[in-house]
Amino acid sequence: MPVDTTVLQRWYAAEARDLPWRRDGVTGWQILMSEVMLQQTPVARVAPIWEEWVRRWPVPSAMAAAGRADILRAWGKLGYPRRALRLHECAGVLAADHGDRVPEDVAVLLSLPGVGAYTARAVACFAYGQRVPVVDTNVRRVVARAVHGRAEPGNPSTTRDLADVEALLPRTRARAATFSAALMELGATVCTARTPDCGRCPLSNCAWVDAGRPAHDGPAKRVQKFAGTDRQVRGKLMAVLRESDTPVERQALDLVWLSDPGQRDRALHSLLVDGLVEQTDDGRFALAGEGNG
DNA sequence: CAACCGTGGAC
DNA sequence: TGTCCAAGGTT
Numbered sequence: 001m002p003v004d005t006t007v008l009q010r011w012y013a014a015e016a017r018d019l020p021w022r023r024d025g026v027t028g029w030q031i032l033m034s035e036v037m038l039q040q041t042p043v044a045r046v047a048p049i050w051e052e053w054v055r056r057w058p059v060p061s062a063m064a065a066a067g068r069a070d071i072l073r074a075w076g077k078l079g080y081p082r083r084a085l086r087l088h089e090c091a092g093v094l095a096a097d098h099g100d101r102v103p104e105d106v107a108v109l110l111s112l113p114g115v116g117a118y119t120a121r122a123v124a125c126f127a128y129g130q131r132v133p134v135v136d137t138n139v140r141r142v143v144a145r146a147v148h149g150r151a152e153p154g155n156p157s158t159t160r161d162l163a164d165v166e167a168l169l170p171r172t173r174a175r176a177a178t179f180s181a182a183l184m185e186l187g188a189t190v191c192t193a194r195t196p197d198c199g200r201c202p203l204s205n206c207a208w209v210d211a212g213r214p215a216h217d218g219p220a221k222r223v224q225k226f227a228g229t230d231r232q233v234r235g236k237l238m239a240v241l242r243e244s245d246t247p248v249e250r251q252a253l254d255l256v257w258l259s260d261p262g263q264r265d266r267a268l269h270s271l272l273v274d275g276l277v278e279q280t281d282d283g284r285f286a287l288a289g290e291g292n293g
Numbered sequence: 294c295a296a297c298c299g300t301g302g303a304c
Numbered sequence: 305t306g307t308c309c310a311a312g313g314t315t
Contacts, residue, residue, distance in 0.1 A: 038311040045301075046311090079299030083313080116313045136311045155294085156312095184311060193309065194304085226299080227305055235299050274298090 002147045004203065005170050005179055011202035012182035017189070020047060022126075022181075028102035029094070030054050031127040035119045036087045041078050043188075049078060060094035060102075063087070067293030069286070072276065073242055081238060082274055085288075086114030104128045117158045125180055131173045133165035134180040138187025143168070145191060149207035151216040233257045233267035238287075241277060247284035 016022070021034035033053055037046040053074065057063035063071070068088060075084035090113045094100060102123060103109055109120035117135070124130040135158075143164055144153035165183075170176045190200050198209055208214070226232055236256040240248060257264040268285070271277040278288045 035311065036313095040298090040310060040312060041300080042302080042310050077300060079301085079310095080312090082298060086313080114313065118312060122311070134311090137309095138311070157294095188311075222295095223308060224297085229297090231297075231299060238299085270298095 002205075002207075003168055003183075004205065005175060007202050007204065008182045008186070009175065009178050012178060012185055015189075016181070016185050017043075019043065020051060026127075028104075028123060028127040029058075029060055032090075032102050032115075032119070032123050033057075033087065035122050036083055036114055037078060039083060039119070040080060045078060049074070049076060057091070059100050060091040060098075061100045063091035064095040065293060067291065068275070068289030069291070070289075070293050072238075072287050076242070077239075079235075081276055083114055085275060089113040090115065102127065104130070106130075106132060117162070125177050129173050129177050131169065131171075131176040133162045133169055134184070135161045135165050136184060136187075138184045138191075139165060139180070141193060142183050142187045142191045145196070145208035146203055146206045149211040149214070151208065151214060152218075152221075154218075230263065230267045230270065233264055234271055237264075237268055237271060238276065241285065241287045244286075247280045247282075247286040247290070249284055253285060 020026075021031060030050075034046065034050050037050055037053075056074065057066065066088070068085060071084050071088045072081055075081055078084075093112060094102060098108075103112075104124060104127075106120050106124050109115050109123055110117070112120075115123075121132045121134045122136075124132050125134050140153040140156065140161060144150045147164075147168070165180075168179075170179050186201070186203075190197050198206070198213075201209075233256070237253055240253060240256060253268060254261070254264065257267070268277070272279065275288050277285055278290070279285055
């Protein structure tokens, strides 16, 4: 028994954070919204926006009826705004083809825009109680330590990671769902990336601790640069457009990135290609879908 | 598979 | 504006 399910379950019941999307009565659509928002964005920043979205767009058809610009403004500074666009597109598919509900089948979920290996199974598990492995960065780290005795997980491989966790998954649906939630919670609050708090860990048989907490041996993982990248420029351009209720002149956008006009133009072009920004007939720029909805 | 897709908080 | 990291997905 590599991971003591009973101990983990008890720990989760006692220690889990009271996150709004974990409360009773939360719908599949609301779970899906939370999962998309939580892709690479911390819980603390997601929570207030999620509460607002639940009120504003309680069902997929409500969101589908909104314009992209409204969605992008409501997304605010959560980052990676293409996620908001995909969720909007997803809402349209759900409203048109799935009876305004989030499907339960993993394969169907995987076909939806912005829904990948993690999100599909997170919805299947947390919204519908299915027994499927749910593998995010927290789970990968906890399993790497507790089971494999390594400080850090290897490079992500969906097939291998899913099989890895499938092998640990409890038999019954209910226990499997709690197991996955607990593994994620443990990785998020105790078995963290930087400074794991082993003194607070409920697991008594962690392979990494047993091995004396050896340091990561392999090559250090490359951390993404941000300063000076197109990503930073895109962020600055989007910030200007989010905050303006009228289309913006080209010169106003030029001001956000003076050091490299070529890079600025490339960033703006990519935003147009991505469908985040549109150009008006008179040559100004605005969030895509301004005036729609 | 590796690179790219924002943003802000903790160190 | 240094580094690392955060419930990933798409190409």
